[in-house]
Amino acid sequence: MEGVKVVELLTDALAFGWPFLALVVGVSLYRYAKEKDPEVKKNMTFNILIGVVASVMLLVAIVNYKDNFGTNDGKLPVSLVLITSLTFLMGVYFTNISALMKIGGFMFFVAAALSGYGNWLPQVEGGFPPPVVKLDFQSMSGQQLGDEGEKIIFGGIGQSKVQGAIGKGQCPLCHGFNQGFLSERAPNLWDVPARAEERLKHEKYHMNDPASRDTVQKEAFAGSGTATTGQEYIAESHSCPNCFVVPGFGVKGSNDTESPMPRIHKPPISLSIGEMAAVDTWMYVREGKEAPTYEDINASYEKFIPEADRPKASEGGDKAAGGVLATGEEPITDLFMAAGCPACHTIPGIKDAVGKVGPLLMEGSNAPKRIKDAGYKGKAKSTREYITESILSPSAYVVTDYPDNQMPKDFGKTLSAGAVNKIVNYLSRLQEGQDPPPIEDFN
């Protein structure tokens, strides 16, 4: 069979390149006939033979390349090997172009080897993107909801077994999902429905007693309370990762009082409650467990996410997660919430802004002192400039005893100019010993 294929290839090559071959033979014979020296003629005879062989090899290589380009059946490198061989053959016998031929042959060899390496590795092809559809999570069955959850976590149905697969939720960036798999940055989520119940009994969880927690955030929002069921625990973990940190997985140096996980309903991930319900359902379904109803899951999230904070269901479209957080047209409280400032900062006058990760934002008083601080290396000359600089370039000056690189550095891109101005206006009016300015002035 192979012999037949070789003959076929040879026939095709001659059919394709006979004019070229005729030209090579014709020119060679002409030069041979013109040559008078019998000694040179003797050498020429051999060289013409080599030249014809090399030409045929070249034609076979071209035809083979043409036939197998893009087929990935392993035959393409044959062309490169043929060309490598013919160049070295020519290099040996045609001394006037020896260097050129040998160099060419060597280059062909290197390219062939690299091409072979590329073909030897596992072949993965990126498919066409699926059409975008608007989803109604509420009317889905448990299995459908679970499938959507798998898509959100891993990017597609069945993708949970594919390593590196990742979806809009971006969970596999940190979490392992399968039994026994390595999960160094965040807990492995295998068996989480059962484990959630156990977590409620953990000595650091303090069920129904959030004030006793040693974490940077005691509750999802003031008065939200703690989870009392496994599903509520999952919902609380998504909407308030700081409320309970699994030992060993806290922010470095925080002694497990602060979680590195973002709030999932907030940018940049911004899953809607429906999407989070789908994710949770998949966690149950994939282990063969009965998932709570959509309504129960929805209620568990509503317990920990205040209404104003609830993201709208994804409208679909071609967008990736991300985008502008605030335009500046929102009321000031919403603006701070959208930017996520209260998660880390206490902001006088702003409800629920009681974060302790960053300093108290009494900027009307703080800014003049910090600009005069010997350690201040920023460029601000006024309070407004200082606040603007702190938002857009948080590392320009880091307040003593607070870690650098905690605050996002992309507010210059995620907040509009109007939003930044509004924040600066508000913060610059906060003075020690004075009441915060009326919130209505900023709505």
Added chain:
Amino acid sequence: MGRLNDGQARKKFLAVAGLFAMGAMLVLPIFAALPAALAGGGGGSAGGPPPEVLAAQKAAAAAAAASGEGVEGEKVEVGRDVYYKTEGPVVGAPAPKTADTSEFYPRYNFESRVLLWVANQQHLYYGSFVLAVPIFCMCVEFAGMVSKDKAMAKKYDQLAYDFIKISLTAYSLTAILGGILIFTFLTLYPSFFGYLSSIFRPVMHIYALMFVAESGVLYIYYYGWDKMREGVMKWIHLSMCVVLNVIGTVLMFLANSWIAFMMSPAGVDEQGRYLGNIWHVLHTALWNPLNVHRILGNMAFGGGVVAAYAAYRFLSAKTDEERAHYDWMGYIAMSLGVAFLIPLPFAGYWLMREVYAYRQQMGITLMGGLLAWLFIIQATMIGILFLTTNYYLWQALGRMSGGERFQKYIKYFVFILVVGLLVFITPHTIVMTPAELKAMGGQQHPVLGNYGVMSAKNGGINAIIMTTIASFIWYQRGNKMPAVSWSSFGNIFLITFFVVAHVNNIWVACYGYFIPANVRIGLSIPQVAGTLSCLFIGTTINLMMLKGAKEIGPIQYGKIAPRSQYALIMLATAFTWMMGLMGYIRSSVRLFWHVNEIMRDNSPWAYTHTIGFAANVISFNVLFFWISIMFVFWLGTLGMKKAPVAVKEPVQAIPSAQPAGGS
């Protein structure tokens, strides 16, 4: 300073006039661009404009809207910039919504994307080469001018001239390939090209004019070489090369802005409508990282091509003088190429960091998703480049008396390099199919998965780089014996320094297995610090020790083994292949978008090819380029009239002839 005679005065006048003409050509595009810039508005600073500027822009946009309403009685629509989030008047049409029809995607009986890929890559190879070579030329001409040794000065001058001569022939081919690229683009992707050119219209004529300026300066520079050989005119000649490089760099930045816009669009609203601020369109999230990465990449690539040219001339040389000249030329070109290869990964790191900052998903697709295997190939290529560099340096020891002292240690270096490479290319987490996952029994390979952690990989590559630095130090010492009084101490210090750096590197690499991944990331700092210390402290101390060193024998250029030249060819081919690979990765990360998140690719080729297919096209591109550039080399030899200047002095006396790692 003696009085200039008439001839000299006339030459000087012509030189100064030429320089002014060149300056005028340089600023012409800026003047030409003024109307568009004034109409288009200002720009933003790096990382996004400050709020005050944005507020002003917003007010201006509102005013424009208001005035439009008042004067013309119709409302001017205001759009929001997808990246800068500023508002501006909508002045462009939305990005076309294409469909798989001949209106949007006319085609031959072949995959249009591959045709465009080949046309683009060939233009890019030549473009890179002709932009990199004048930079070398500038360095080498300058080295010649400041050299106190007249013979060496002449030799450098001849080398710079040789460089620019090669570049000149390639320049025409670059222009031709540019034309082919535009025709291919226009023919196969008319709506896509139409959209991009509508966005970039305000700067397209600047691009064309810069090209004219580049050509003019290049020709004056080349043809004025002999006329401007002495005194002040030589300085003017060199300054022309500076101008040439400035124009070339601006030209490249403008070309880069197209690809940066396609990856991370800005200056348009969600529908892709141009908002009147051309600076936003140019200055996208990835523009500057791409610019820096490409400058360094071009230099490394240019060094590789010139080294290959030198190798070709060496192997085909008929006389010892010729062989000596091209041996030296190959060494200089290789050193320059490797010097720019070393910072290239740092520029790549910056680019990747910005990619993650722009869209995390894009970063994951690159490093941990669909395209991750290609980075395994890249790691292999980096290993090949370093191994080849070491091999060349060991071969180069053979052309100097005394170099044989080091031969017996090479086997140990080979061992470290090979082990380092194997560790470096061992994957930790890889993309797998479910069947593969099942067969492997988990996300990580049962054996290899334990080893491919980042600290160990860093350990591998740092061991390779440190060994390369040690090879450079050997090379510097090849034919010399230190004569300073503290030479014994210096030797012990150097050996101890390298041993401690290696022990630190290996210890940290192993320690990484026992700590969590997020802590492990920080280990790269002591590893890189050790390597950089070896680079700077090691080579500095070595150079200090070599002051007034006893020479065992001269460097005999031309006496290097011919196989060393294949190392240069290998370097050049690997550079070319890696450039094709990384270009493919950069382009394919857009997946099914012509312009990321703005204009979808609805052609039949909106999917990402397999690695094997990509590798085949890259190889085809590499070979096509080398066949054509060999033709260019051959053309260069046709015009060769004079033999290269023969100089027998050792090259180590010249600063720029020092190995790249030590400079």
